[in-house]
Amino acid sequence: MTRVASGFVAALVAITALLVLLALATAVRKAMRESRDRRHARVEAAVRPALLSYLAEDEPDPHELDEVVQGRAAGRSLQELAAGLLTKLRGEDRRVLERLLDAQGVLDQARRRTRRPGPVGRARAADLLGAAGYEAALPELTRLLRDRDPDVRAAAARALGKLAVPSAVPALLGSLDARRAVPAGVVTMAILHIGPEAAAPLADGLSLDHSGTARAISAELLGRLGGFQAAGRLIEALGSDPEERVRAAAARALGRIGVPRSVPPLEAALMQDASASVKQAAAWALGELGGTRGFAGLTAALRSPDHALARRAADALVSCGPLGVALLQRTAATDEPGSPEARETLGRLEPAAA
């Protein structure tokens, strides 16, 4: 009985000691965190007004802040403040801030931070390099597209978009098919951010060396960015790409770009392609091109037993203008194939016209 009691007391003492140790460890961690936060706030209180005052000047000297930004803590504070400000500025003040970051070595630090063990540090470094438009960091950001962390890969893709250099396009397209892929939406937005200069590398993205996803996105983006120089490549993709999503994207792109020589291949796709989605995309594109050049194909598509295609052809004929509407009205007055779709489309037009 005495042995049991002494064993119980020993266990109680051990548990109490453990609880005291845990409480102490928690208190020490809390105190350390509070001390770090206070230090951070102190450093920021010195760096922030100096940075804002610097930005308020017309032609500031990038080394003006050398005295304030001393030590790692101040450098990190400047990096955080500048990263926030960069996204809110444009014009000369933005360039002033970029020059300051460069002169203070913050951007080179960020390049090194792309190799930090923690994903948050790598993602933040990518964000800053992108926001600063620091082209010298292209290799680091390209490397981060294959990072093991998905958030870092997405941050790198967004940052490459912000650099706005067309040479980033192949790596962005390649990241769609990698084992550690970047989501298509992120890649698409990044390339759109690069703008019309992305058209040339996007045209190369139509090559069969790339995956179907990369080819389809290349085609879609060429349409959005108005890559008229790539019309020939898009026509080729429309006629010969093995994947229907690529042919459909090429058809939509040709409709958006509006090059007249794309009418015959679009009509051919409308009449002969085996895929319903490609036929529908071709019908829409012919409507976007307007005029009467695609009438023969659209009239045939209006009579198609495929209701969705006939509807798309009817809508496209409306987009072609008064002659297209007249053709729909004539068809609607009959019992021929296509007349229900013609009536349906005209019915939708009437309330709008009213």
Add this chain to the structure above:
Amino acid sequence: MARILVVDDDADIRDMLSFKLAKAGYEVHTEEDGETGLAAARELQPDLILLDWMMPRLTGPEVCRQLRDEEATARVPVILLTAKAQEADVQRGFATGADDYIAKPFSPRELMSRVQALLARSG
């Protein structure tokens, strides 16, 4: 010395504009939401107001509309600052009575030119 009221819930923008405007010789007051911004406009009678669109409590256009409805503030020049840069947004901004419109991200130098021009016109 012209008095300018900056109303924006983004501390970075508020502080940056404060420094820039003060450096240019203006008297600057700041507020961080629409409601306190409106109260400050009534009390301070500023010569110009820089007004963010998206703010807690009262949005920029709502503040602008109320300013225009009150005799004391009806003619104070207002510049709307906003990330909403679509054509319809710009139209909506002007419809509330704003005198000018700056899309974010913005150029502080361009904004300063617009402030000077508006103040010179409202003289």
